[in-house]
Amino acid sequence: MSGLRLVVFDMDGTLIDSQAFILAAMKRAFAKAGLPAPKDSEVLAIVGLSLEEAVSTIVPQLTPREASEAADLYRESFIELRAERGGEATSALYPGARAALERLHRQDETLLGVATGKARRGLDHAYSSHDLGHFFVTSQTADDHPSKPHPAMLERALYETGCEAERAVMIGDTEFDIAMGNAAGFATIAVSWGYHPLERLAQADYLIDDFAALDAVLDDIWRS
Secondary structure (H helix, E strand, O other): OOOOEEEEEOOEOOOEOOHHHHHHHHHHHHHHOOOOOOOHHHHHHOOOOOHHHHHHHHOOOOOHHHHHHHHHHHHHHHHHHHHHHOHHHHOOEOOOHHHHHHHHHOOOOEEEEEEOOOOHHHHHHHHHHHOOHHHOOEEEOOOOOOOOOOOHHHHHHHHHHOOOHHHEEEEEOOHHHHHHHHHHOOEEEEEOOOOOOHHHHOOOOEEEOOHHHHHHHHHHHHHO
16 A cells, blocks of 8 residues: 555635635626526535536526536636636635645645646636645646546546545535545545535534644544
8 A cells, every 4th residue: 555645625715715706707607698696605505516517506497508508608707807807816825725735745745636626727827826736746627527526536636646545635615525525535624714604514524624723634634
């Protein structure tokens, strides 16, 4: 068994607070599609899902074609907003996120990854905007996998790193992140500062309220 261990992070709502752009892009997309503006709570509830599934969850009566068209309008709207406002560059890292990544990155036996519902283009923009890319040895996006909570992203991360699921952790802010981690056999850590309320994170093995608590939780996982 490999002595390496893998820590995989979600991006939106876990490492960066992109809530304002997600909400604005979804409302612009719905306006373009001639749909009633969704409530903020409805949009935040589906963060992490693939776009087609997310739109269908908010508006269940849409046909698959209509959902796909609305998803394309969201992508178009997000790109427009990125050009207008700076996109991920103006979406702040959560307090303590960079310091936590730096601490883990210094551990030779610990590999870091990302599993996100963002498109590859969006993830690359987040990486370049915040100088994050060098921390991660594996990066999985919605372009290449089924929607969370399907475990494909994490299974691919294990394949790319050579790590065992028993030595891997998924960290996220939504029930989709936690369900994905559980399905892949990872230990799971939910963060309380993201987009899903605490009652939707009950299936996580651990819950943390700030990044300062992460190291102790990880130590407990590695000892088990």
